[in-house]
């Protein structure tokens with residue numbers, strides 16, 4: 071064989087190997103994506119369980135769309151129009167630019183949590199309160215505050231940054247756990263005693279690496295679950311953590327189905343008998359889409375297990391939550407009440423647990439276990455006085 075032929079063959083062999091390893095990598099990556107997508111697709115088809123009579127019901131559509139009665143600056147939330155973020159006034163036509171301390175239309179500029187911890191917020195340079203696309207971590211997030219609901223939505227780009235930080239925190243805690251205020255939530259929810267013994271098709275939203283499912287099964291060892299689903303945008307990253315409770319795809323020996331998505335994008339309709347959401351709302355990017363997804367995912371008569379704080383006083387909010395970094399969403403009490411009145415109360419508590427008292431902040435919120443009403447009764451619009459009795463700030 072000629073030298074040039076040998077060179078020719080070696081050259082082609084090298085190229086072939088290069089192309090081949092690139093192709094193998096491509097195949098591996100596609101397979102991984104295919105596997106994850108397949109899991110999502112499978113679950114997506116599986117999760118649609120809307121009853122025909124309900125699908126046809128105008129009332130149900132009304133609840134989700136407000137029959138188009140919301141103006142261009144409003145968004146429908148379970149039959150009621152709320153202003154879009156940063157909007158206020160009649161028809162939500164006015165732009166509201168609220169700063170962190172809600173004293174003007176400028177806000178202090180800071181970029182990292184450490185920075186905020188190092189000096190008082192008043193010492194930062196200020197800039198015009200802007201919608202936080204430019205720097206998702208700046209106080210611009212507070213431009214989203216609105217009179218009727220608090221901060222109910224931030225840009226998804228901000229949320230993605232927050233989500234990364236959330237994961238980094240859990241990773242730092244890898245040697246701790248497995249417990250994210252579990253005893254506190256169990257106390258707040260009355261040791262889950264109001265739960266029926268059969269939880270059927272069960273979904274936990276914003277499960278974190280430890281889950282409240284584990285907490286419930288530890289405290290109430292006599293409840294049965296048919297299928298466990300966990301919806302959590304960081305789920306595949308959490309799976310790699312040493313102390314992730316479902317690392318082997320099981321909780322209490324029962325297989326779990328993993329949904330790697332933000333709950334705002336959950337495709338389930340009237341599929342679940344039980345939905346658990348504890349300490350999640352402050353972390354999402356749209357409180358309306360989050361709660362609407364929870365509502366839609368539950369069957370009528372299904373059980374909601376819920377534990378979230380509300381913030382009516384922005385100065386106090388800042389004390390409890392610190393910077394906007396980890397908790398961009400801060401909903402008002404009336405906003406949660408509007409959601410909770412779609413359920414019959416089985417248990418209600420506030421956030422004045424012994425743990426919160428020990429922290430020394432005045433935290434307000436609802437710990438709630440309820441049963442989703444048949445949709446038609448949801449239209450018995452109660453007056454504020456009745457709401458206050460049914461969902462008192464401090465029921466005890």
Ligand SMILES: C[S@@+](CC[C@H](N)C(=O)[O-])C[C@H]1O[C@@H](n2cnc3c(N)ncnc32)[C@H](O)[C@@H]1O
Nearest residue numbers: 250276277278281282304332333348349353354
């Ligand atoms: C404070 S942790 C609470 C974890 C868990 N609920 C518990 O109490 O143990 C909040 C969790 O919500 C998740 N999360 C953030 N945005 C979310 C979204 N849009 N949909 C669902 N979960 C979300 C975060 O990744 C994080 O794991």
